[in-house]
Amino acid sequence: MCEPSSAVVAKSLTKRYGTTTAVNELDLSIEHGDIYGFLGPNGAGKTTTMRIFTGLIEPSGGEARVAGVPCVDRRALVEHIGLMPETPPLYDQLTGREQLQFAADLRNVPWDAVVDTALSLCASLGLRADLDRRIDGYSKGMRQKLSFIQSVQHDPAVVFLDEPTSGLDPRAAKTLRELITDLADGDTTVLISTHILPVVEDIADMVGVLHDGQLAAEGSPAELRSAAERTEGDGADLEDAFLALTTDGDTAWV
Ligand SMILES: Nc1ncnc2c1ncn2[C@@H]1O[C@H](COP(=O)(O)OP(=O)(O)OP(=O)(O)O)[C@@H](O)[C@H]1O
Secondary structure, eight states: OOOTTSSEEEEEEEEEETTEEEEEEEEEEEOTTOEEEEEOOTTSSHHHHHHHHTTSSOOSEEEEEETTEETTOHHHHGGGEEEEOSSOOOOTTSBHHHHHHHHHHHTTOOHHHHHHHHHHHHHHTTOGGGTTSBGGGOOHHHHHHHHHHHHHTTOOSEEEEESTTTTOOHHHHHHHHHHHHHHHHTTOEEEEEOSOHHHHHHHOSEEEEEETTEEEEEEOHHHHHHHHHHHHOTTOOHHHHHHHHTSTTOOOOO
16 A cells, blocks of 8 residues: 555545544555546545645645655646546636647647647547537536546546546447546556446446545455455445445445
């Protein structure tokens, strides 16, 4: 655990909001090129952890590093990471293309350097014909697609995706899962937070289950299923594992 050379590392990471401890002495380590499924019930601390990893907020204690960069150094971090938050950060008055150019600018990456990747992703996700329309005319799924593209077009070392398939139709969701797998095949590390467990079963190399700001369990999807079968019976799946792990007072079996 917590190898300094890992793509994502948290050591005793803590975030308090007044009397609420959102993240509680979290130790976490994600290896280069892995797809890490970040699960946990509402309020477990997933978004808060991702916000620390992406430099949006500072921890109350402990430390976090992504791609070797301390997460409190947002300026140094920004070129190494991509973030697709749950609510797409888009400007309604821009066209899709202008938004992608703006996102590249924000990272000091020339548009010329990313345009081929951006257009290829737009083609894969069926967004190419809409690129020169204003975003205020986009559907929810189109916004999600554009948000994904702007988070990965600059080929970051680590990508953080919060509910990336939310609002996507089944075909688009499948394409997005394939694109995420392609990213990892290209040695990008992906942390994906979602409540859609089949997505994690399908593509994650490792799964971490967060409960009350701490890791309740970690393992491959197969390991978590096996552990669930030992206590919940044959045929137990990741959902059974999740439910058992996130029931208060019962987190000891993995
Ligand atoms: N800005 C904030 N101010 C006060 N409390 C906060 C703030 N952000 C998060 N919290 C609290 O921290 C805890 C963890 O919230 P967080 O959003 O990280 O959970 P989550 O696992 O992402 O949940 P969900 O699955 O519902 O998105 C919750 O108790 C939440 O109320």
